[in-house]
Amino acid sequence: MIRTMIVDDDALVRLGLTDLLDGDPGIEVVAQAPDGLKAIEQATAHRIDVALVDVRMPRMDGITATTRLRSLPHPPKVITLTTFDLDEYVYNALAAGADGFLLKDTDPAEILRAVHLVAAGSAMLHPTAARRLIDRYHATNQPEATAAKARLDRLTPRERDVLTLLAQGDTNADIATRLAMRESTVKAHVSRVLTALEVTNRVQAALLARDAGLAA
C-alpha cells in the first residue's frame, strides 16, 4: 500500500485528488496539507511514501517544501503537480529532489500511474517537462563538447595523461611526480598540448579539457 500526502492550497483540488487516489486499491491518502509548512509537519508525523505537491502556495512554496521533505530522515518521494509548466518550475522542482513533474490537466489515470512508478523508484515527467529537461541536457552537454573533442584527439596518449592532471589543477611538479617523469618533460608536454589545442595558457587548456569531458 502506497502512503501518500496531498499538498495544495486549494481545498477542492485536495478533495478531487484524494478521491482519485483513494479509488486506487494500492494507494491510500494518509495526510493533507494546504501549504509547505503544514506539509513538513505532516510528513514528520506520518510515514509518507509519495507526496503530491503543488508549486504555488502561501507561507512556503512547493519547491522549498520539496527540498525540506527530501532532507527528512525518511524522505518521501515527491511528485510536483502544478498548473503552469514554467521552465524554472521544472528545473527547480527536479533540483529540489522531485521524481515526478505533472500538470494538473494530466489524465487522472496518468496521475495514478505516476504515483505507482515514483513509489517504485522510477520517474514520471509530463511531456513538456521532458522537453525542457532534454533541451537542458543538450544545452549543458553538447555545444562546446563536440568542438572541444575534435581538438582533443590531436593529442598523443601521453599528452592526454598530462592534460588530465593539468585539468584537475595540478602544477607541473605535481604532474611530474604522479606520472613519474621530470618536470622539464612535463613542461615540454604541456607546451605541445597548448599548441595542439590552440590555446595560450594552461587555464584555457584545463577549461577546454573539462568541456570535452576529460577526467569525468
Add this chain to the structure above:
Amino acid sequence: MIRTMIVDDDALVRLGLTDLLDGDPGIEVVAQAPDGLKAIEQATAHRIDVALVDVRMPRMDGITATTRLRSLPHPPKVITLTTFDLDEYVYNALAAGADGFLLKDTDPAEILRAVHLVAAGSAMLHPTAARRLIDRYHATNQPEATAAKARLDRLTPRERDVLTLLAQGDTNADIATRLAMRESTVKAHVSRVLTALEVTNRVQAALLARDAGLAA
C-alpha cells in the same frame, strides 16, 4: 496528418507498429526500413515527420541513424524505441537528437500519444528513461555546485569580476586591461581570491568558478 517511418530489423515489429499507427486517424506510416542505412534513404526520398527507431540493428544502429536523420535538410523527429533501457542508450539517443525514448513493452496507446506529442514539438520519456535523465541532471548540476557557491559568496564584488575573467582563461594582464586597473592590483585580487576559495593556483580557481556556474 503525421507522416511516420518505422525503423526496425524485426519484420514482425514493423508489422505490428504499422498496424497500430495506421489505426490512428491522425497518423500514417509512409515508410519502413530494416536498418539505419535504409532509413536514411527513405527519409531523403519521403518527407517524414516522426521516425520510430530501434537501437539494435544490423549495418547501422539506431543511435547513428538518429544522428544522421537529424542532420538531414528537413529532419524528422525521432522516437527511440527499444527493448532494453540501458542508460547509455538513453543518453546517446537523446544526445543524437531523439525527442522520445520508449521501451517496446509500452502500452500501445502511449506510443500513439508519443507520436502526437513529439510531432507537436513536445517530448516523451519512458519512466525509466526519465529516471536516468533526472539522475544525470543531478549528477551534472548539483554536487560541486552547491559547495562551490558557498565559497564563492565569500568574495567581494570586485573579486568576483576578476574571477569571472580568470575563469575564461585570461591572464592577469588581460584582466587588468579589461577592468581598467593595474596588473599589480589584479594580482592582489587574485591572491585574495585564491585564499578565499581555499585553492592553491588559478587553474583550480577557474574550475571551481565554472562548477559554481560563474560566467555561464
Add this chain to the structure above:
DNA sequence: GGCGTCCCCCTACGAAAGTAGGGGATGGAC
C-alpha cells in the same frame, strides 16, 4: 570621530609556467 571593509596602487622577490632548441631511445609502418 573612529572602525571596518573594500578598492586601488606600489615594490620586491621567489616560484611557477612557458618557449626554444637540442639529444637519444623505442617501436611500428613501409
Add this chain to the structure above:
DNA sequence: GTCCATCCCCTACTTTCGTAGGGGGACGCC
C-alpha cells in the same frame, strides 16, 4: 633497414604567477 612518431630528457631564458607587506582614499556604521 629506414623513416617517422612518440616519448623522455636536457639547458637556458623569458614571462607570468603568486606572496608579502606596505599606503591611501571612499564609504558606511555606531
